[in-house]
Amino acid sequence: MAETLMLGGFKLNSTAVKVTFRNTGVQEDPACGPLIDAVAIKELFPPMPTRDNLVKNYGFEEGPHRLVNTSNGVLLPPRQEDLTSxxxxxxxxxxxAVKFIDKKHFNVPFGLAAVELVAGRESAIAQILRTIPGKVYGLTFTIGDARNGCHGSMMVEAFAAKDTFKVPFESKGKGGFKTVSFKFKAITARTRITFYSSYYHTSIDDFGSLCGPILDEVRVFPTA
Incomplete structure (x- = not known):
């Protein structure tokens, strides 16, 4: 039996809210349908950039409720499906979607959580930073494998302003990571940083299960 966890976000416009679950699919047998269990709602606090790091929630520590009884991680839907991240x-x-993973069940380089880029170039994560045009910034981030059987030659591509950075990583699916550093020059007062995996990967134990490199500890800071 496959287990899938999908997370969404929403903003309240009143002191009370009604949560409704609906099966939008059509089964051959009307008596069949998906099973819902362990529903959790968690208040999310907006993280702020600092003088030393312009990236908000740089280590992905602020995120969905971590369900301790599941080992599959949590899928975070794309913006086309959910405007509130x-x-x-x-x-x-x-x-x-991208996958939100926790330290208890996966290899997480820093802290308690990270993000797994599970669907190649169709699985991207981005943030818009406030920058000073013409100023040079440093960009560091950590990539690796989640120790979930995801193996092979991985490649994470990062974009900042007009610069593109490609970081290879050879995964054996047993855990491991590396941290890389780059520099870029801001062009405008708003700079978008984007990350995605160049390739598609599947687990060595389940070739029908998409997986990919993990991303953690993203930092952007002004250089001297």
Whole structure:
């Protein structure tokens, strides 16, 4: 039996809200349908940039409720499906979801959580930063594998202003990570940083299950 966890976000416009679950699919047998269990609602607090790091929620620590009884992670829907991101500070700018993973069940380089880019170039995450035009900034981030059987030659592409950075990573699916550093020059007062995986990957134990490199500890800071 497959287990899928999907998270959405919403903003309140009143002191009370009604939550409704509806099956939009059509089954051959009317008596069949998806099973819903362990519903959790968590208040999300907007993270703020600092003088040393312009990236909000740089380590993905502020995010959905971590369900301790599941080992599959949580899928975060793209912005086309959910205008309110369940990952504060970040936009899922892609056709497919990204996966929010926790340290208890996966290899997480720093802190308690990270993001797994599970659907190649269709699984992108982005943030818009306030920058000073013409100023040079440093960009560092950590990539790796989640120790979930995702193996092979990985490549994470990062975009900042007009610059593109490609970071290869050879995964054996047993955990591991590396941190890289780059520099870019801001062109406008708003700079978008975007990350996605160049390739598609599947788990060595389940070739029908998409997986990919993890992303953690994203930092952008002005250089001297």
């Amino acid at each position: 369940p990952l504060p500070g970040w936009m899922i700018e892609s056709l497919k």
